[in-house]
Amino acid sequence: MDREHVRKALKYAGLTEYQADAYLTLLDLGAAPAVEIARKCSVPSSQIYDVLRNLEEREYIETMDQEKLYAQPEPPETVFDDLASRGELLTDAADDIKERYREPDTVDYRISVTKHPKSAVEQALAGIEDADTVVEIAATPAQLQQLLPELQDARDRGVIVRTTLYLPDHGDIPIEDEMLEGAVSELRACSIPGPFLVILDRHRVCFAPNSRSDETYGVLIHDRILPFIFHWYFLTCLWNLYPTVYRDDPTTIAYVSLKEFLRDFYSVVQADGFDVIIQVSGSEIRTNSDITITGRVESMTYPQQQIDEHQPSLTELATYATMVIDTGDEMVSVGGWAAVFEDINARRVDVLNIEYSG
Secondary structure: OOHHHHHHHHHHOOOOHHHHHHHHHHHHHOOEEHHHHHHHOOOOOOOHHHHHHHHHHOOOEEEEEOOOEEEEEOOOHHHHHHHHOOOHHHHHHHHHHHHHOOOOOOOOOOEEEEOOOHHHHHHHHHHHHHOOOEEEEEEOHHHHHHHHHHHHHHHHOOOEEEEEEEOOOOOOOOOOHHHHOOOOOEEEEEOOOOOEEEEEOOOEEEEEOOOOOOOOOEEEEEOOOHHHHHHHHHHHHHHOOOOEEEEOOOOOOEEOOHHHHHHHHHHHHHOOOEEEEEEEEEEEOOOOOEEEEEEEEEEEEOOOOOOOOOOOOOOOOOOOOEEEEEOOOOEEEEEOOOOOOOOEEEEEEEEEEEEEOO
16 A cells, blocks of 8 residues: 555544654654654644644654654554544555555654653663663552563573662562562662663663653663762662562672772771782773772772761762772772762672672
């Protein structure tokens, strides 16, 4: 069936001439700004925004407000239902749309706001496929179950997956351990309902409110600075305060936050006779190239450092913290997220051994 027949079928289903033309154009483009859609179809630029909004109301497409208004087709099940009941012509048109439809390319956004919270979950699914270091998640049980297949693939690639699950009633986890195995590194239970949040490799965020919001929306961020704010919120409000209820491998000690490592091991490093041997994976500050080093923790410093050897809190480490690693050949300074003055920006710290030499 050619484009003209599909266009007639869409008009028969209730779309206007302009709506049908804009929708078919968007099927071919996959995802595009409104001005580009108007340029490729018969809709005047002055009317394209109203046409796209009307298509969104019918759930044919989704729009995203950025510096420009972007649109992308929704998965065509809604169109199938709308067309398939209208006879042989419309059934043929539905089949043709299914053939024409392709998943839209990921929009190169810095900050995008969508009207549908489900878009945040869908973008999280796409982002998890590309993650290579860490995924931090706060979600309801239903949302987590949607993510599990992609998380299993991520874990197979060695990605650390830290998940906070909203369980307001302190009830049992409604997900079998067998489903969590191979998908989640560590799971904690949060007693207060909160937003859907996924932080991917320090540069992508997918956020949507689950409750207590006057409007439904999703926020998508692709940036090197803003995700740190969400990470700190996750760390201090959704992770550090709650108990671990599942861990895939209790014998492995791995950190994706240098400040958490310093908090847990500061007293050990300061104590006489103990050597902490670690592996640090990250990037060189000077060249931004990937690097992995192994050695003994020589020292840890932070601005609020006290004379005694008490375990520092995350609040005391909130400004910056640095540790020095003795690799056997040289002393290397290591900083955390957004490190500037150190030699290495650490993305992951693995504790290999704790030796007593006293």
